[in-house]
Amino acid sequence: MTGYRNSLLYPFISWIIWPGVFCAGLTGAYFAFNSGDHLLWFNVVYFSVVAVIALFERLMPYEESWLATDGETFNDVAHSLLNKGGVQIAAAIGASFPIAVAIFAQPAFVSPVHLWPDHWALFFQVVLGLIIAEFGLYMAHRLAHEHLSLWRFHALHHSVQRLWVINTGRFHFMDSLIKIALSQIPLYLVGAPLPVFLWIGAVTAFIGLLTHCNIDVRTGPLDWIFSTPRLHRWHHSRVLAEGNTNYGENLVLWDQILGTYYSPPRPSSTEIGITGQVASTFLGQLVQPFSARGYRQIIGRKPKEQEQHPAPAPAAEALQPRIMASAQTQPD
Ligand SMILES: [Zn+2]
Numbered sequence: 001m002t003g004y005r006n007s008l009l010y011p012f013i014s015w016i017i018w019p020g021v022f023c024a025g026l027t028g029a030y031f032a033f034n035s036g037d038h039l040l041w042f043n044v045v046y047f048s049v050v051a052v053i054a055l056f057e058r059l060m061p062y063e064e065s066w067l068a069t070d071g072e073t074f075n076d077v078a079h080s081l082l083n084k085g086g087v088q089i090a091a092a093i094g095a096s097f098p099i100a101v102a103i104f105a106q107p108a109f110v111s112p113v114h115l116w117p118d119h120w121a122l123f124f125q126v127v128l129g130l131i132i133a134e135f136g137l138y139m140a141h142r143l144a145h146e147h148l149s150l151w152r153f154h155a156l157h158h159s160v161q162r163l164w165v166i167n168t169g170r171f172h173f174m175d176s177l178i179k180i181a182l183s184q185i186p187l188y189l190v191g192a193p194l195p196v197f198l199w200i201g202a203v204t205a206f207i208g209l210l211t212h213c214n215i216d217v218r219t220g221p222l223d224w225i226f227s228t229p230r231l232h233r234w235h236h237s238r239v240l241a242e243g244n245t246n247y248g249e250n251l252v253l254w255d256q257i258l259g260t261y262y263s264p265p266r267p268s269s270t271e272i273g274i275t276g277q278v279a280s281t282f283l284g285q286l287v288q289p290f291s292a293r294g295y296r297q298i299i300g301r302k303p304k305e306q307e308q309h310p311a312p313a314p315a316a317e318a319l320q321p322r323i324m325a326s327a328q329t330q331p332d
């Protein structure tokens with residue numbers, strides 16, 4: 001597989017994959033949103049993009065060792081279905097979870113004041129919506145890294161030993177609910193229309209898939225605008241100063257404004273993971289954050305009973321994995 005790397009076409013394909021897959025996904029979404037069944041056709045497009053990314057992961061991986069199974073594939077898929085597909089499976093209509101929430105919730109909200117610029121072209125309305133939603137996504141993500149009470153849910157996403165397209169949806173459902181609330185409620189309050197929610201959902205879906213892909217993509221100046229695989233791999237680093245950066249989900253605007261943007265001129269880390277311990281089964285992972293014992297496992301502390309006669313004190317970073325971000329996240 002690595003023989004491809006010497007091909008003349010390899011650099012060209014590396015450059016074209018990210019914008020190509022993103023634009024193809026959005027084009028598919030355009031047709032889906034103009035069809036009689038938005039949700040069904042959006043799902044067809046979504047899973048087609050998953051298949052294309054999975055193929056390129058085999059052909060030109062960023063990290064060859066991440067192709068090997070880690071025993072977490074079932075859990076990754078199960079969390080993805082719960083987060084992104086639970087609603088439509090229950091309703092037998094299909095779609096991503098945020099889109100489904102928007103379809104039902106958006107018409108129910110009536111904004112007290114009409115602030116939304118309906119007269120703008122839809123493209124600019126979507127860009128405005130993305131910037132507003134991104135602030136909620138950024139805050140939810142940053143708080144999840146800086147507060148143990150929220151890290152207990154977000155740790156599941158960071159507990160993987162490899163990044164690939166299938167762990168895109170590996171989030172605890174509480175983590176997802178907080179993100180959806182903080183990103184969508186401000187848009188409801190300013191009266192954003194349904195098409196804006198649909199397009200934000202589409203952009204988030206495709207950027208999310210690309211962000212976690214194990215493809216040797218080159219993104220260059222795109223790193224200044226979007227959350228790209230290169231930036232997001234730094235975010236998954238085991239090193240606190242690297243991991244508590246790049247919180248943006250779609251855009252990196254708020255990272256740049258609020259000082260958490262991190263893009264050093266070297267290949268991003270493949271040393272990913274957390275210090276704590278996440279349960280091995282799907283159900284175990286769902287309930288673990290809600291018990292005191294599970295919480296201590298997640299944050300890397302010993303069970304309480306073993307602390308009665310403490311042995312040598314654990315290292316400070318083992319006690320507070322990935323926390324104390326503000327003191328340690330200054331990009332170098
Ligand atoms: Zn994170």
Ligand SMILES: [Zn+2]
Pocket residue numbers: 157212232236
């Ligand atoms: Zn991630």
